[in-house]
Amino acid sequence: MARSLAGFIRGLTLGVLTGGVLAVTVGLTGCIAAGPFEAQKPVSVVSREDGSGTRSTFVDLFDIVEKTPEGGKKDRTTKEAVIANQTGIMMTHIDGNTHSIGYISLGSLNDTVKALEIDGIMPSPAAVKEGNYPVSRSFYVATKGDPTGLTKDFIDFILSAEGQDVVGKGYIALDDSAPAYTGDRPGGRIVIAGSSSVTPVMEKLKEAYQALNTSAVIEIQMTDSSSGMTSAIEGTCDIGMSSRALKESELEDLKPAKIALDGIAIIVNKKNPITSLTQAQVKSIFTGETKRWDAVLL
Amino acid sequence: MGCGAAMNALREKVMRGVFMTAALVSILAVALICVFLFANGLPVLGKIGIFNFLLGQEWSPADDPQVFGILPMILGSLYVTAGAIVVGVPIGILTAVFLARVCPAKMYAMIKPGIDLLAGIPSVVYGFFGMAVIVPLAGNSILAASLLLGVMILPTIITLAESSLRAVPQSYYEGALALGAGHYRSVFRILLPAAKSGILAAVILGIGRAIGETMAVIMVAGNQARIPGSPFQGVRTLTANIVIEMGYAAEMHREALIATGVVLFVFILLINLSFSALKRRMD
Numbered sequence: 001m002a003r004s005l006a007g008f009i010r011g012l013t014l015g016v017l018t019g020g021v022l023a024v025t026v027g028l029t030g031c032i033a034a035g036p037f038e039a040q041k042p043v044s045v046v047s048r049e050d051g052s053g054t055r056s057t058f059v060d061l062f063d064i065v066e067k068t069p070e071g072g073k074k075d076r077t078t079k080e081a082v083i084a085n086q087t088g089i090m091m092t093h094i095d096g097n098t099h100s101i102g103y104i105s106l107g108s109l110n111d112t113v114k115a116l117e118i119d120g121i122m123p124s125p126a127a128v129k130e131g132n133y134p135v136s137r138s139f140y141v142a143t144k145g146d147p148t149g150l151t152k153d154f155i156d157f158i159l160s161a162e163g164q165d166v167v168g169k170g171y172i173a174l175d176d177s178a179p180a181y182t183g184d185r186p187g188g189r190i191v192i193a194g195s196s197s198v199t200p201v202m203e204k205l206k207e208a209y210q211a212l213n214t215s216a217v218i219e220i221q222m223t224d225s226s227s228g229m230t231s232a233i234e235g236t237c238d239i240g241m242s243s244r245a246l247k248e249s250e251l252e253d254l255k256p257a258k259i260a261l262d263g264i265a266i267i268v269n270k271k272n273p274i275t276s277l278t279q280a281q282v283k284s285i286f287t288g289e290t291k292r293w294d295a296v297l298l
Numbered sequence: 299m300g301c302g303a304a305m306n307a308l309r310e311k312v313m314r315g316v317f318m319t320a321a322l323v324s325i326l327a328v329a330l331i332c333v334f335l336f337a338n339g340l341p342v343l344g345k346i347g348i349f350n351f352l353l354g355q356e357w358s359p360a361d362d363p364q365v366f367g368i369l370p371m372i373l374g375s376l377y378v379t380a381g382a383i384v385v386g387v388p389i390g391i392l393t394a395v396f397l398a399r400v401c402p403a404k405m406y407a408m409i410k411p412g413i414d415l416l417a418g419i420p421s422v423v424y425g426f427f428g429m430a431v432i433v434p435l436a437g438n439s440i441l442a443a444s445l446l447l448g449v450m451i452l453p454t455i456i457t458l459a460e461s462s463l464r465a466v467p468q469s470y471y472e473g474a475l476a477l478g479a480g481h482y483r484s485v486f487r488i489l490l491p492a493a494k495s496g497i498l499a500a501v502i503l504g505i506g507r508a509i510g511e512t513m514a515v516i517m518v519a520g521n522q523a524r525i526p527g528s529p530f531q532g533v534r535t536l537t538a539n540i541v542i543e544m545g546y547a548a549e550m551h552r553e554a555l556i557a558t559g560v561v562l563f564v565f566i567l568l569i570n571l572s573f574s575a576l577k578r579r580m581d
Contacts, residue, residue: 044437049521049542049543050358050359050360050543051359051360051543051545051547051551056360068362070363072361072362072363073361073362074358074361074362075358075360075361079522079523079524080522080524080531080532081522082438082520082521082522082532083520083521083522083523083534083542084521085516085521085541085542089429089517092429092430093429093433093438096429096430096433096434097433097434097437097438223545224545226545226547226548227545230548
């Protein structure tokens with residue numbers, strides 16, 4: 001009895017010791033990353049992955065992609081950037097790290113992070129539509145050849161006054177004076193696939209359309225812009241969604257239609273006092289030239 | 299009577315066929331995966347050049363011309379796995395010793411289901427835990443990924459090491475006591491060495507799990523495609539490289555990712571081979 005008790009205590013001590021060592025290690029390193037905002041701390045850059053529609057728009061608009069003398073192109077995003085492969089993961093990174101900076105679609109922005117003014121303009125749907133906010137892009141749907149039947153009717157709906165009204169709630173409508181929907185509401189089933197940035201607004205468009213056309217079945221698959229275009233070309237979906245302009249190779253098979261505008265918001269942690277950056281400063285941070293926050297804080 | 303015997307013989311035959319088919323399914327799956335991987339991955343190795351691919355330090359699939367070098371990812375997988383071993387193996391083995399030789403029955407009934415539960419938690423949940431708890435403390439780094447993976451491989455190591463400790467005949471332990479060794483001396487000097495091959499198997503399976511883990515690692519490791527300079531910097535593993543970019547990849551990029559899968563497959567193959575070689579030598 002005494003032996004097993006002693007053994008138990010010894011075993012327990014062993015466990016607590018190992019755990020303790022672990023906790024101390026974590027605690028020590030913790031002091032480096034967490035805590036309040038300090039301007040002399042390094043900027044932690046968070047980027048999306050190569051190939052993401054949001055990334056390619058971002059690096060294009062901020063001139064982070066540069067032409068090489070040989071006629072190629074080079075993405076100068078710093079290799080030190082943390083790579084988040086989804087919008088949600090990007091927001092969690094920014095929310096969890098006081099000194100981080102990242103970028104997301106304006107339509108996905110919420111109050112867990114802080115959006116910055118760019119060249120003095122706060123990102124907002126109105127600023128994008130008027131062309132004042134410099135960082136914006138278009139969303140597209142694409143079909144293989146000219147759309148027919150339910151596919152055509154649904155795209156007509158998206159571009160109608162009713163559809164653009166839905167678009168305007170999350171993103172930015174193309175046209176405030178679009179004609180009202182006058183489709184013939186055919187039945188059937190279509191599959192829509194592609195960009196995770198376009199998917200949220202497409203879900204809302206589907207709901208609004210199905211309220212008008214109860215015999216339509218619409219299935220939406222969230223993948224990404226390139227997969228969406230590939231599926232549309234291969235015929236595994238009827239409509240592909242893209243958050244970037246179509247590539248030339250894709251335009252050989254697909255007919256695109258612009259359905260909405262979106263801004264890209266530059267976001268930082270809420271503890272960060274910075275409110276505004278210039279385009280040049282954003283570029284300098286994301287290429288790794290500006291390494292510390294005090295270089296851009298006034 | 300004769301009819302019954304014939305029926306029995308037929309039944310035996312049919313059942314043998316059923317079992318054999320079942321056994322062939324897994325072999326067939328392995329064979330198909332091999333064929334797919336090598337048929338799709340090897341041609342691109344020729345195009346990129348095997349040394350450029352394996353030893354290249356830059357990965358820039360979006361550039362023109364594209365650059366595919368996976369040395370940062372190979373090192374990334376190795377670093378993170380080594381870190382997981384440093385964290386997970388000592389804790390795992392000590393826990394197994396505790397469970398097999400020290401733990402009172404009442405406590406065992408509490409700890410054992412806890413460990414089983416740990417094994418059943420989906421890796422994306424580990425990832426969320428890592429993002430919310432470990433990353434704010436350790437940053438998106440090799441350290442964070444190692445800590446998380448170290449915990450994730452615990453159930454594998456504990457379960458196997460415990461059963462191999464339990465398989466050591468009780469007479470070994472009693473013999474050690476009879477020669478005057480104390481409880482802990484007997485456990486660590488006699489039982490642990492006797493269970494060596496089982497414990498090694500546990501560690502190797504743990505390595506396999508760590509090197510193949512994807513989702514949880516992506517969420518905490520930072521995923522930078524460059525060679526890290528310290529354990530506090532982020533890192534991208536081979537598995538993360540495939541998952542992050544597969545959705546977007548086309549043509550050469552896609553083939554390069556499949557070739558990344560080939561490298562990963564060869565890694566696992568090497569681990570398994572060295573394991574069986576070690577085991578054969580010990581037997």
